[in-house]
Ligand SMILES: Nc1ncnc2c1ncn2[C@@H]1O[C@H](COP(=O)(O)OP(=O)(O)O)[C@@H](O)[C@H]1O
């Protein structure tokens with residue numbers, strides 16, 4: 001096995017990075033993949049609660065980096081799935097406790113052991129984000145159809161390209177089809193035209209995300225909700241499958257236009 | 270109700286369209302680090318240099334930043350005045 005390192009980032013906070021990381025990790029593990037997710041949001045850890053693993057933490061990322069435990073000991077196994085692990089962030093340390101080269105070293109050690117390494121990035125463009133970006137083979141930029149989130153996503157994409165950490169793939173989260181239909185929310189086409197990157201998923205605004213997060217059971221564990229299905233579809237696309245986009249907008253030729261846009265390819269390499 | 274009817278009645282632009290138009294400009298300026306004021310200076314200096322060599326009508330000049338994928342382009346359209354030649358009747 002040679003793992004692919006996927007960093008989930010956004011610039012802006014609260015757009016759905018942690019939700020996306022948890023759900024893609026779960027969805028890939030459901031497909032039989034061996035997955036480790038790393039919470040790189042030191043001081044503001046959350047991936048543990050979103051995954052429902054908060055009561056099982058003994059060691060964290062900083063313990064590994066500072067040599068207080070072996071990597072294996074900090075990997076919490078999710079018992080609901082055969083091969084899903086979490087390396088939690090430290091809660092009582094600041095983000096300077098870890099460096100980009102620490103993250104790269106850690107991922108190099110993990111790489112032969114698993115299929116996927118997911119890194120949940122903190123908001124912002126400082127040290128924590130640099131840590132999350134350093135080992136990335138692929139960068140998933142999560143955004144919402146909303147001016148400040150799109151603007152921040154553009155900044156992030158610019159930095160990722162400058163650092164040559166591509167390819168960048170876009171996830172448009174919290175899409176509200178009613179607002180989109182009546183012209184009060186940017187649609188996927190608009191956002192793609194503005195950001196000029198390749199799209200890998202559209203996730204609807206879905207109350208099941210909140211309900212499932214309350215319980216510590218990511219929506220992707222069962223594909224019954226629209227958001228759960230959307231995350232499962234992204235996981236399959238990551239596996240190289242050609243999965244059509246969900247029809248959130250039950251009207252016109254939106255999907256056809258989107259497919260065309262997608263096929264004609266972004267200018268990204 | 271329908272779009273064309275709204276347009277016909279001159280209703281205001283949809284908020285998503287406004288968002289898109291505003292973002293287009295914001296992103297161009299974020300990416301190039303060129304504020305509208307800086308861009309104005311650039312235009313004026315450019316015109317001054319060109320005017321030294323050929324005659325132009327500053328009012329007809331169009332200089333814009335445009336987006337091409339993730340790249341920005343400074344596009345200038347500068348019509349030149351035709352040289353004053355004594356035309357034989
Ligand atoms: N598709 C969605 N539908 C509804 N709520 C969502 C969706 N995605 C995320 N949320 C909610 O938005 C909030 C922020 O999400 P989170 O993943 O913590 O963002 P980030 O990690 O980017 O700060 C959380 O309360 C989460 O439950």
Ligand SMILES: [Mg+2]
Pocket residue numbers: 017018019041046121122
């Ligand atoms: Mg988060």
